[in-house]
Amino acid sequence: MARHRETACASQSTETVHDMTAPSIAIRPALAHGDIADVPGKRVRAINRVVLFNVKYSPNLGDGLLSECLERELMRSLPDCEVVSVDLAGRTEYPASHGRARGLALALLDRCPAPLRQVAARAMLEMLLRTRLRGRYRVGLSGADAVVIGGGNLLTDSDLNFPMKISGALAEAARLSLPVSVYAVGVAPKWSDAGARLFTRAFANARLTWASVRDIRSQEGWAAHFGPRAVLAEVVVDPGVLASLHYPPAPRSLSGRKVGFCVTDPLAVRYHSDKTSAATLEDWYPAALRSLVEAGFEVALFTNGSPEDREYLHGRFYDWIHHARGPVTLSPSFETPADLAAFVSGCNAIVGHRMHACIAAYSFGVPAIGLRWDVKxxxxxxxxxxxxxxxDPASVEAGDVGTRTAAAIADHLDPAPLIARACREVAEFAARLQDAMP
Incomplete structure (x- = not known):
């Protein structure tokens, strides 16, 4: 993937492409952090520590992948600055044991009437924030010069999860009078009334200096929710697009026919979408695998790491193999974002719902078929x-998946321009962070 770095950040040697500690010498934004001291009349102190609030250690490794990419790319532009993530759920590492209760929680919440579900979720979150999370946010902000909310699908409201956690994080930042930026977040078009009040109050009380979102729909959502009360949000590329610059690629399948099939528990799909029912996917998945096999592909089943996805897949794997009547294998579970990136980079195509499996594939030049569920x-x-x-599995026959995958492979994919844009945007953001220093 050195070609990507040459295109995106011309002049960086191939030897440093995957050196996570090497500063970037290739990107020079219009106002880089080293240039600010030379601006007449402007004297600012160096920025030493940036804290990102996100869900880096989510069991869904896509969240970790985008967080690591943003951390590392910021450090290329701010080589003397410490850039760290504070997980909004209080997690500190990627162990496989994380999130094992999540599947049960989702199932219980799915059975609750909406009003009862929100009351139960709020009570649990209030207890967590009071007894554990606010303290972790406070410790994480020690010595910080700037706070970033992002990236990821954070300005969403599933049972008040992010409204309450982000409110707690921003309250701690406000207590220290720290400047706050928002970077490459997803913004849901609808929040509950309670969620809207929490988000609006939290950002109104923060020292919000700049904001960006990861797509036009999120930009529209930001404007609709905050109106003139907050800064306008710019659109930037999701930092997961930089995966090929920060993770070494695996050898590509020699057969040229390896398809990674990312399985998501239908319950999780239903929890975030009203388009695809669990019943549809229960029958659709095995039929899609047979379609791929009949089209001559070798299928490797995997998940992004969420325990509910793993359990769902492992409970059906043998039946699916029998139904597919061909080369379908189960990939080992991944423990880190690097594992996910390595697997995806070694495929010839990817099929799945999970956004950052598809984004990582794009970064490595691997075509993807996205399964519709969330507008993001x-x-x-x-x-x-x-x-x-x-x-859309709700409207497209599973028997068409093999043909659609072959068409995606045949459609030329050049990720270099989008990677170059993402590099430039992070470098410009780094300059903004430095420029905001007193």
């Missing part, structure tokens, strides 16, 4: 010019 996935495919490779 449509938004990325449109941004990448691959919108015709979105497929």
């Amino acid at each position: 996935l449509d938004s990325f495919f449109e941004l990448a010019g691959r919108g015709n490779h979105m497929l």
Whole structure:
């Protein structure tokens, strides 16, 4: 993938492409951090520590992948600055044991009437914030010069999860009078009344200096929710697009026919979408695998790491193999974002719902078929010019998946321009962070 770095950040040697500690000498924004001291009349102190609030250690490794990419790319532009993530859920590492209760929680919440569900979730979150999370946010902000909310699908309201956690994080930042930026977040078009009040109050009380979102729909959502009360949000590329610059690629399958099939528990799909029912996917998945096998592909089943996805897949794997009547294998579970990136980079195509499996694939030049469920996935495919490779399991026959995958492979994919844009945007953001220093 050195070609990507040469195109995106011309002049960086191939030897440093995957050196996570090497500063970037290739990107020079209009006002880089080293230039600020030379501006007449402007004297600012160096920025030493930037804290990102996100869900880096989510069991869904896509969140970790985008967080690591943003951390590392910021450090290229701010080589003397410490850039760290504070997980909004209080997690500190990627162990496989994380999130094992999540599947049960989702199932219980799915059975609750909406009003009862929100009351129960709020009570649990209030207890967590009071007894554990606010303290962790406070410790994480020690010595910070700037705070960033992002990236990820954070300005969403599923049972008040992010409204309450982000409110707590911003309250701690406000207590220290720290400047706050928002970077490459997803913004849901609808929040509950309680969620809207929490978000609005939290950002109104913060020292919000700049904001960006990861797609046009999120920009529209930001404007609709905050109106003139907050800064306008710019659109930037999701930092997960930089995966090929920060993770070494695996050897590509020699057969040229390896398809990674990312399985998502239908319950999780239903929890975030009203378009695809669990019953549809229960029958659709095995039929899609047979379609791929009949089209001559070798299928490797995997998940992004969420325990509910793993359990769902492992409970059906043998039946699916029998139904597919061909080369279908189960990939080992991944423990880190690097594992996910390595697997995806070694495939010839990817099929799945999970956004950052598709984004990582795009970064490595691997074509993806996106399975429609959340508008955020449509938004990325449109941004990448691959919108015709979105497929809705609720309306597209599973028997067409093999043909659609072959068409995606045949459709030339050049990720270099979008990678170059993402590099430039992070470098410009780094300059903004430095420029905001007193």
